[in-house]
Amino acid sequence: MIKLVGIVAGLAVVLAGAWQLASLPGTVSAEIGGYAAEAPASVALSALVVLVALMCLCVSLIAALMRLPSRVRRWRHDRRRRTGETAITNTLIALAAGEKPDARREASRARALLGDTPQTLLLAAEAGRLAGRDDEATKAFQALSERSDASFLGYRGLLRQAIAREAWAEAATFARLAEEAHPGAAWVRQERAQLAIRAGHWAEALELAAPEGSTGAALATAAALAEADPAQGLRHARAAWNLDKSLAPAALAYAARLRADGKEARALATVTETWAMSPQPGLADFALESTADPLARVQVAKRLAAAAPNHPESEFLLARASLSANLTGEARRHAERAIAAGMNQRRVWLLAAEIEELEIGTTEAGRLAQREALRRAASADPDPVWRCDSCRADHAVWHAACPACSTPGSLRWSGARQSA
Numbered sequence: 001m002i003k004l005v006g007i008v009a010g011l012a013v014v015l016a017g018a019w020q021l022a023s024l025p026g027t028v029s030a031e032i033g034g035y036a037a038e039a040p041a042s043v044a045l046s047a048l049v050v051l052v053a054l055m056c057l058c059v060s061l062i063a064a065l066m067r068l069p070s071r072v073r074r075w076r077h078d079r080r081r082r083t084g085e086t087a088i089t090n091t092l093i094a095l096a097a098g099e100k101p102d103a104r105r106e107a108s109r110a111r112a113l114l115g116d117t118p119q120t121l122l123l124a125a126e127a128g129r130l131a132g133r134d135d136e137a138t139k140a141f142q143a144l145s146e147r148s149d150a151s152f153l154g155y156r157g158l159l160r161q162a163i164a165r166e167a168w169a170e171a172a173t174f175a176r177l178a179e180e181a182h183p184g185a186a187w188v189r190q191e192r193a194q195l196a197i198r199a200g201h202w203a204e205a206l207e208l209a210a211p212e213g214s215t216g217a218a219l220a221t222a223a224a225l226a227e228a229d230p231a232q233g234l235r236h237a238r239a240a241w242n243l244d245k246s247l248a249p250a251a252l253a254y255a256a257r258l259r260a261d262g263k264e265a266r267a268l269a270t271v272t273e274t275w276a277m278s279p280q281p282g283l284a285d286f287a288l289e290s291t292a293d294p295l296a297r298v299q300v301a302k303r304l305a306a307a308a309p310n311h312p313e314s315e316f317l318l319a320r321a322s323l324s325a326n327l328t329g330e331a332r333r334h335a336e337r338a339i340a341a342g343m344n345q346r347r348v349w350l351l352a353a354e355i356e357e358l359e360i361g362t363t364e365a366g367r368l369a370q371r372e373a374l375r376r377a378a379s380a381d382p383d384p385v386w387r388c389d390s391c392r393a394d395h396a397v398w399h400a401a402c403p404a405c406s407t408p409g410s411l412r413w414s415g416a417r418q419s420a
């Protein structure tokens, strides 16, 4: 409504002006050289207005023509950008849907339209990876790693490729470069810790992983075992044992360092404390190692067994030590108590057979008892092993990280448990 009123008012003004112009009295005359012209004032003024209007129109047209190339450029640029963004969206959809050829085609279209931006390079790399074209992915990741604004993305991609190829040294280099490009990234730290574990660089793994619980204890134990410097080795071993006092390898690493320092009493106290929580033959072997006399060894075994009284491992230890000292009656009593406490492993029945052989000898009764023990050994539970909590693989010796699945701190001793 306001617009209509404005138009009407404008027309009124124009008409009033035209009316005034037409009613102007007088004439305008001009003389140029030998030419003379004369016209009424109203006509002359109208001609002047038309001339000025035509000149303004010409100037506007010339200006518009001059701006035309840049406008065409901008329009084409905008169109490329819009098409490029559509190609990016299409690549993301194809990647999510696992459509390999589409992802590659759209990614290269986006790259052609938008140039090498971090976004187009990353999409090209991911599309290449999805399609199994590692060479394409590597080139795109390398191009990304050379950009100061996206080098982390490039190194991260190259690291993942190196891990997939199991090229651990290369992976460690890319992990270090990724951390330099983006310090403090939790993901890179985890990857570096995992790579250090795979490479057996335990001190580095310990530094990178959170030194907590069984994982920290396992890594610190391995670091202690690998450490050449006695003081540093002792520090790692003590830290390992303090993190998990039930972990026999940690106790043994610490006790061995203490023994090497001449601190035998503390070494024995360490293995005894761990025996109380998790009795294992390795701890007993360590405690008995420094005693040669068989009867004295029985006394050492008794002190250790007292830390976990009535435990099948304690009874088995006493049976073994007694048998070595030719105390066959004692040996038989402890072996029977180990079996009664819940131990039904091959080793206890083999020990029982050995006891029968030594105690009863080659008599008929002895042969029968020995045969019975051997029969029980054949059908008994397997002897204890180190079993991985993560992949259930069995290992004869302890490892800081499972050799089958590389999980650190996952091995548990499958020894006899005290029956309730």
Ligand SMILES: [Zn+2]
Residues within 6 Å of the ligand: 388, 389, 390, 391, 392, 393, 402, 403, 404, 405, 406, 407, 410
């Ligand atoms: Zn495992």
